[in-house]
Amino acid sequence: MASYKMLVNDVIKKADILLEIVDARFPQETRNSHVENDIIRTGKPFIIVLNKCDLVSKKSLDDSKSALSSIAPTVFVSGKDRSGTTILRHKIMEIAGINNLKDGDILVGCLGYPNVGKSSVINGVTGRHRAGTSSISGYTKGVQLVNAGSNIKFIDTPGVIPFDEHDECMQGLLGIKDATHLKDTLGVALRMIEILCAENKAALESLYNITIEGQDTYGIVELIGQKSNFLKKKGEIDEMRVARKVIDDWQKGLLVA
Ligand SMILES: Nc1nc2c(ncn2[C@@H]2O[C@H](COP(=O)(O)OP(=O)(O)OP(=O)(O)O)[C@@H](O)[C@H]2O)c(=O)[nH]1
Ligand SMILES: [Mg+2]
Structure with missing residues (x-):
């Protein structure tokens, strides 16, 4: 400090x-x-x-x-x-x-x-x-x-201004921490989806080739998982893999709000 x-x-x-x-x-x-x-x-x-x-x-x-x-x-x-x-x-x-x-x-x-x-x-x-x-x-x-x-x-200058250590979500949104370094990966991805649903739903729909119709944010994670074939061994949706993908895409600027 x-x-x-x-x-x-x-x-x-x-x-x-x-x-x-x-x-x-x-x-x-x-x-x-x-x-x-x-x-x-x-x-x-x-x-x-x-x-x-x-x-x-x-x-x-x-x-x-x-x-x-x-x-x-x-x-x-x-x-x-x-x-x-x-x-x-x-x-x-x-x-x-x-x-x-x-x-x-x-x-x-x-x-x-x-x-x-x-x-x-x-x-x-x-x-x-x-x-x-x-x-x-x-x-x-x-x-x-x-x-x-x-x-x-x-x-x-180096980016030295400290964030509140607890504001993980902001660190994810700004790309300060990538998906592999975030603790609450799913929480951050859900927040990104929430922002996109409010500002630019079409960005999510076109990147993941999905149609969003009344799903909540968690439902959208499932939809992306199905469409991208991100499944676990027993066929359940691999939600963590979806979350990491959404965070990566957001941080690369592929999901513009
Ligand atoms: N889409 C987009 N990406 C940008 C823009 N400016 C920077 N970036 C990306 O943001 C990331 C960080 O850019 P830097 O210029 O290294 O940021 P910095 O503030 O100097 O970062 P530190 O030195 O680590 O504090 C890089 O991946 C850049 O490509 C911009 O105007 N648009
Ligand atoms: Mg720099």
């Missing part, structure tokens, strides 16, 4: 502009008000970057923007397809201009939870794979400086 605070405060101290990278699918859950308040106290400019916007609808991006814009300027990007990264670069330059930072290198500190795509956003803006990325959470180990041209230097 102490080292997380030290790292965050050190980056806030060194940077001229801060980016708080959040997962566009869960902007409220991946914001950190302590980190935001620490930034606000220094009076340094910061931008909230909603990454993974390729995984959410336009409407949900607009809703997030209206909810967050009173806190800081908000930019949507996708580190995957690089959309929004030119706007982000312009926003950084605009803020640097307003704050008279343009003379030397502009240091842009990137903070955020593990696996939200901090390194991918940096690569998106630089246009090159300069910061290491991985689907395995906790990839970036130390603070790293990445040159992005136009006098911009990013400070990439």
Whole structure:
């Protein structure tokens, strides 16, 4: 805990502009008000970057923007397809201009939870794979400086902001823990199915070639198991195998809510 605070405060101290990278699918859950308040106290400019916007609808991006814009300027990007990264670069330059930072290198500190795509956003803006990325959470180990041209230097950081240890479900949803490391694998998969049933039932139906008609979430697990032929020796549905598959597919971005 102490080292997380030290790292965050050190980056806030060194940077001229801060980016708080959040997962566009869960902007409220991946914001950190302590980190935001620490930034606000220094009076340094910061931008909230909603990454993974390729995984959410336009409407949900607009809703997030209206909810967050009173806190800081908000930019949507996708580190995957690089959309929004030119706007982000312009926003950084605009803020640097307003704050008279343009003379030397502009240091842009990137903070955020593990696996939200901090390194991918940096690569998106630089246009090159300069910061290491991985689907395995906790990839970036130390603070790293990445040159992005136009006098911009990013400070990439490890995702050190701690989650409540008990919030396993969120760790699954964000891909911080994969299916093999989650204790309540079935519980996490059921939550994913519940979110998809509310937001995009068609994604489940088309990926698993099923038709959902009034089944509850557990019934949907059984349906996927039948259709995918995930059966145990006695012919019962192998629900754990279904759960692992749903979690893997969600974490690979194949199930978009
Ligand atoms: N679909 C989608 N996936 C993304 C996007 N950005 C990053 N990812 C994926 O998310 C995973 C994590 O990306 P990273 O850039 O390594 O995330 P990070 O925040 O730097 O992670 P740590 O260094 O481990 O804290 C990788 O599998 C990326 O491919 C995006 O915009 N869209
Ligand atoms: Mg990283």
